[in-house]
Amino acid sequence: MVPVTTAPTQRLSPTLDPGRRLLRPALRDAVRSHLGPEMSRIAQYHLGWADAEGRPTGTWGGKMIRPNLALLSARAAGAADTDGLPAAVAVELVHNFSLLHDDIMDGDETRRGRETAWAVFGVPNAILAGDAMVTAATSALLASPAPGAGSAAASLMAATQRMIDGQTCDVAFERRDQVSLAECLRMARGKTGALLGCACALGADLVGAEQPLIDGLRAFGEHLGLAFQLVDDVLGIWGDTRSTGKQIGADLRVRKKSLPVVAALNAPGADELRALYLGSGPLPEHAVGRVADLVEQAGGRRWAQEEAARQTAAAEQSLAAAEMPDGVRGEFLEIAGFLLGRKL
C-alpha cells in the first residue's frame, strides 16, 4: 500500500492544459445555447468567466478535472477527444450545479476566493441557476448525434441521483450523533465517487464503447473519487493553508462528520472525542487542536490514509484491466496523480 502523505498541489497538470483549450469554447457555447440570458449570466459568474455585472474576467474557475477525464474516456474508446466534448461539457455542468446548490445548503459565502452566487444574486436565483445547469447538462448530451447519447444521458442522471443521495446523507449526518463508518463511506461514494466515476466512463459511453471498457473506467473513477475524498478529508483537519487553500481544522470547526472523524468516533475509547465533538454550533476555537489530536490518537488519520491508498490501488487495478491505448492510460494516471497530489 502506498501511503498518501503529500498535499494536492495547485500546479496544473500538463495533461489538463490541452483539454482546457478545447473545453472553454465548448462549455461557453453550451451555456449560451442551453441557458436563458439571466441564468447564463449567473452561470458565467459562478464559473469565474464574468463578474457580477457580466463583464469578462479573462480568467477561468476550476481545474476542469472531470471534463478532462471525460475527454480521455472518449480517447480510451478509440475516438478523438473532440468526440467526447458533449460528455465533458455535461459532466462539468452537473459538477457546477452541485456546487451552486451545496453553497446555499452550507451557507458558504465564498468559493475560489470570490463571493458565492447566492451571496451575489440571492438564494432564489442561485437555486434556479443550479436547476438550469443540470437541465442544460442533459440537453448538451442529447444534442450530440453520437450513438451513445441516450445511454450517456441515462448514466449521467443515475450518477447525479447518487450524488444527490450522498449530499442528502451528508446533510442528515450533521444532526445525528451516531453515524457508522459504512454509512459514511457510502455517503462519500455517492457524493464524490459517483460523478468522478461517471466522468471517467461518459466519453466512452457517448461514443458507443463496449460495456466492459465503460464499466472498467467507471470503477477506476469511483475508486479515485473515494481516494480523493479521503485525502481531502485529511487535509480538512490537518491541511496546510499555503499549499491547499484549506484552513487547518476547517472541517472540525463546523463539526463535519468527515471520514477520519467518523472512523475515530467509532473506535474504542472515543468518549472524550464524542463529548467534545457531538453537539451543535461551531466548535470552540480552543477545542479544535484537541479534537484533531483525539481523531489522530483514535487512528482516524492513519485509517483514512491507508484507505486512500487501498482505493488508489483499486483504481490502478481497474485501469490496468481495461483495454485502451497505453498513452491514454498514462494520461488517466497523470490526472489521478494530480488529483491526489502525488505521482502514481
Added chain:
Amino acid sequence: MVPVTTAPTQRLSPTLDPGRRLLRPALRDAVRSHLGPEMSRIAQYHLGWADAEGRPTGTWGGKMIRPNLALLSARAAGAADTDGLPAAVAVELVHNFSLLHDDIMDGDETRRGRETAWAVFGVPNAILAGDAMVTAATSALLASPAPGAGSAAASLMAATQRMIDGQTCDVAFERRDQVSLAECLRMARGKTGALLGCACALGADLVGAEQPLIDGLRAFGEHLGLAFQLVDDVLGIWGDTRSTGKQIGADLRVRKKSLPVVAALNAPGADELRALYLGSGPLPEHAVGRVADLVEQAGGRRWAQEEAARQTAAAEQSLAAAEMPDGVRGEFLEIAGFLLGRKL
C-alpha cells in the same frame, strides 16, 4: 371571442379518472426506483401520498392534469395510453420539482392545505428533493425502450429550461418598477406554457410520432397554458375562495406583477395604481380593494379575459389542425375545459 368568466371547478373531469388509476402505480414505481430512500420520502410527502413520518395518507395530491395530457398525447399518435406512461411520469416529476423549488423561493409555507416540504424537512432537503425529481424525470424517460425516448427527453429539458427562465423573470419582476406587457407574456409563456405544451406533445414524441403532430399538440398546450395563466391571474385578484381555494386579492397582497396588473400598469393614466402598488413589503389591507378597482378601471381585467379567450381559440385551432382520432381530440378539449373552468 369567448369571454372566460366562470371559475375553474375543483370537480374532477371524468376524463382524468382512468388516467389517474394508471398513473398512480407508475409514478410510485418511478419515485421508488429512481430516487434514493431519503429523497423518496420527501417526494412522497410532497406528492401527498405520505405524511412527514412516511406513513401512507391514502390520498393523492394534485389533479394530474399534465400527465393525463401526456397519456392522451400518445393516444393521439395511435399508441396505447400505457405507451405514454414514461412521458406522463416524467412531466409530473418536472412539474413537482418546480413546485418544490418555487415554494422555497416564494417562502410559501402551505400547499394543498399542508405544510410545504421545506417547512417540514428544511430548505437543504427540499432543494435536494427538487433536484432529485428533475433528475429522475430524465431517467424515467430514458429508461423507456420507445423510439422517441431521446427526443422526448431533449424536448422535456428544453421545456424545463424555458420554465426556469420564466420563473427567473418572475423573481426579477418583483424588484422592477417597469415591466412591459410583452415581457410579462413571455414570462408566462415560459413559466406555464412551456411545460403544458410539452405535456401535450411528449407522449407523441416518445412513441415516435410525425413532427407535424408533435408541433400541433405542443402549440395547443402552449396556448392552453397561457389561457390558464390568464384565468388564474384574474382569480388571484377577483377570485372566489369557495370555488377555487384562492383568497380574493391574494396576488395583490404580495404585489405580484401578474398579467392583468401589468396590463393596467402600462395603460394610460395608471399614476394612482403605480403609486399604490409599486414598492416593497405586503400591500396594506385597506389598499387591496382599491388596487383591484384601479386594475379593472384601467382595463386589466377585461384585457386578461379577452386574451384568455384569444389563447383558448388559438389552442382549439391548433388542436383542430392536428390529425388524430376524434375521440382523443374530444378528451383533450374536455381536459382543457376542466382546466379553464368551462365547457369548450
